Amino acid sequence: MAHPHGAPVSELFEIRCTPNSGRAVFASHDIPADTAILASHDLAITVLLREYRKEVCAYCFSYDYGNGLKLRESSIGFAFCSADCQQKWREDAGEVGLAAWTAVEDLTKSRSKEDAEMQDGDDPRPTAKQITQAWEQVAKQAALIRLARQGSNSKRHRKSMQAALAAPISPDVMVFCVSGILFRYAKPNAWPSVLALATDSRPYHNTRDLVAFTRSYLQLLAILPEPLLKFTTPEILFVLSSRDSHNSFGIRSLEDEGSEFFGYGCWPGASYFNHSCGPNLTKNRVGRVWKFTTAQDIEKGEELCISYLSVEERKLSRGRRMERLTKTWGFECKCKRCEGVI
Numbered sequence: 491m492a493h494p495h496g497a498p499v500s501e502l503f504e505i506r507c508t509p510n511s512g513r514a515v516f517a518s519h520d521i522p523a524d525t526a527i528l529a530s531h532d533l534a535i536t537v538l539l540r541e542y543r544k545e546v547c548a549y550c551f552s553y554d555y556g557n558g559l560k561l562r563e564s565s566i567g568f569a570f571c572s573a574d575c576q577q578k579w580r581e582d583a584g585e586v587g588l589a590a591w592t593a594v595e596d597l598t599k600s601r602s603k604e605d606a607e608m609q610d611g612d613d614p615r616p617t618a619k620q621i622t623q624a625w626e627q628v629a630k631q632a633a634l635i636r637l638a639r640q641g642s643n644s645k646r647h648r649k650s651m652q653a654a655l656a657a658p659i660s661p662d663v664m665v666f667c668v669s670g671i672l673f674r675y676a677k678p679n680a681w682p683s684v685l686a687l688a689t690d691s692r693p694y695h696n697t698r699d700l701v702a703f704t705r706s707y708l709q710l711l712a713i714l715p716e717p718l719l720k721f722t723t724p725e726i727l728f729v730l731s732s733r734d735s736h737n738s739f740g741i742r743s744l745e746d747e748g749s750e751f752f753g754y755g756c757w758p759g760a761s762y763f764n765h766s767c768g769p770n771l772t773k774n775r776v777g778r779v780w781k782f783t784t785a786q787d788i789e790k791g792e793e794l795c796i797s798y799l800s801v802e803e804r805k806l807s808r809g810r811r812m813e814r815l816t817k818t819w820g821f822e823c824k825c826k827r828c829e830g831v832i
């Protein structure tokens with residue numbers, strides 16, 4: 491197997507295919523407990539949920555027990571724990587990023603209540619055919635908006651743009667899309683590391699989720715700075731959802747066993763560890779970095795696994811664990827514990 495683009499390279503482990511659970515990470519040597527095996531710095535896409543934006547630093551995700559952060563930038567709608575984080579965030583975003591976040595904030599700030607309309611329902615995940623149809627349905631309006639952005643004064647083109655902007659908005663979906671579009675724009679050499687990740691061909695939770703994406707697409711076409719428009723396409727937005735779906739890490743509070751869910755992000759280099767209900771690695775987030783450490787002595791050839799479930803969830807019966815993994819992650823767990831090997 492060719493080494494996947496963006497996958498980590500280490501003396502301690504290698505990445506290989508498994509018969510039933512895609513690619514996985516295997517120890518190349520005996521590794522003692524408490525060995526730091528990987529620090530993943532490559533945050534590619536991130537969403538800080540709107541409700542946490544005043545309390546969680548947009549750069550390092552630090553949180554002060556619900557106290558608002560003092561360094562707020564109302565034009566972009568984010569807050570920071572220090573001038574250093576603010577500066578680093580600004581450097582990362584660049585001029586185009588700043589303009590993009592300002593445009594998104596201008597659109598969203600008076601309309602945040604609409605977020606509630608877009609929450610999860612019980613309807614099934616759209617099929618591949620339904621997904622294709624949904625994107626095809628907005629293609630004509632997208633083309634008209636693009637013409638309006640190119641300076642057309644045609645009433646029809648302008649009206650298409652106004653209609654998109656008047657439609658309900660989904661701020662968290664929009665933030666996800668902008669974060670991914672900016673990554674694609676600013677780091678073209680790292681894009682293959684996103685493409686290389688395990689793919690979910692049905693990444694939208696339900697029809698409303700899919701509609702939130704197609705609407706956000708049209709809205710972003712209407713407001714994003716010109717250099718981003720060629721990356722604002724159904725293809726790129728679908729890649730972002732299809733890769734994020736099976737690879738994102740929750741960004742949670744570090745105290746209180748992570749009870750607060752601030753958002754999520756995609757770190758491609760950290761995305762090759764499979765799940766086990768009895769993991770032999772621990773994972774810890776330190777600011778924007780995920781660190782992986784052996785939780786026990788490991789023998790050469792053993793698979794290195796993290797857990798996608800919380801400590802509490804791991805105490806559940808096999809059936810209940812399977813239910814959670816199938817619902818959230820879309821796979822039937824083949825770990826040693828579920829297969830009765832340990």
Ligand SMILES: C[S@@+](CC[C@H](N)C(=O)[O-])C[C@H]1O[C@@H](n2cnc3c(N)ncnc32)[C@H](O)[C@@H]1O
Pocket residue numbers: 510511512513514687688736737761762763764765766819820821822823824825
């Ligand atoms: C973050 S990726 C892990 C790397 C992935 N196997 C790959 O080839 O890129 C998560 C996906 O790996 C597979 N996977 C992870 N743990 C698994 C397990 N215990 N049993 C079966 N499949 C698993 C599932 O397809 C899941 O959606």
